[in-house]
Amino acid sequence: VDWTRQLIERIVVPAVSYPETLTDPTSPQSRAVNWLTTADDGGGNGAAAIIIADTTNEAEAEAEAHRRVRQRYALAVLYYSTGGGDGFWKERYGFLDATRHECEWGSDLLNNGWTALECNDADEVVLINLWQNNLSGPIPKELATLPLRTIDFLANKLTGTLPVELTTASTLNYLNLGYNRLTGTVPASLGDLQQITYLMMDWNDLTGTI
Numbered sequence: 001v002d003w004t005r006q007l008i009e010r011i012v013v014p015a016v017s018y019p020e021t022l023t024d025p026t027s028p029q030s031r032a033v034n035w036l037t038t039a040d041d042g043g044g045n046g047a048a049a050i051i052i053a054d055t056t057n058e059a060e061a062e063a064e065a066h067r068r069v070r071q072r073y074a075l076a077v078l079y080y081s082t083g084g085g086d087g088f089w090k091e092r093y094g095f096l097d098a099t100r101h102e103c104e105w106g107s108d109l110l111n112n113g114w115t116a117l118e119c120n121d122a123d124e125v126v127l128i129n130l131w132q133n134n135l136s137g138p139i140p141k142e143l144a145t146l147p148l149r150t151i152d153f154l155a156n157k158l159t160g161t162l163p164v165e166l167t168t169a170s171t172l173n174y175l176n177l178g179y180n181r182l183t184g185t186v187p188a189s190l191g192d193l194q195q196i197t198y199l200m201m202d203w204n205d206l207t208g209t210i
Helices: 005-012 028-036 058-081 141-145 164-168 188-192
Strands: 117-119 125-129 136-138 150-152 157-160 174-176 181-185 198-200 205-207
Touching: 005 028, 005 058, 028 058, 058 125, 058 141, 141 164, 164 188
Parallel strands: 125 150, 136 157, 150 174, 157 181, 174 198, 181 205
Antiparallel strands: 117 125
């Protein structure tokens, strides 16, 4: 597949990102698209590891490849939005390794007992664990497009507001955003999460009730 910028943008907009986020070439979204784009189109070749399977059901194979593009894109947006592309992360945990499946990123065990990333049997990212890793910047709404069960961003330097899209993630059961620099009002929809069993948001500058 020739993963041109035009094709990548068509796959991720508007399914994952708003189109206006790609008008700024320095935005995390634009940088993520550029990383995924083929080197022949001036990009980082980040989608090279995604191959459309040779099968009789071409539509199904293409849909799976596009899902992988969206998943890789959402993780790349997280990386760029929180300073990974600017050298702020303490550990990279394999993020944006163009040669490996994204489910192989972050396979090392951290000292809280989890890996940095974990996927289910369908190769969908269900856990992101980047605690104490100097993440600096806003949490991108694009994470809400992943079927996440666990997010642990404890003790970083995350700023901005909590994306309302994240509070509508029906699969989420563990959310740890404690000891960051988040501001604003907690979205009321956070109280509608049906699966949540653990929630930590203290030591931020958040207001409101759940």
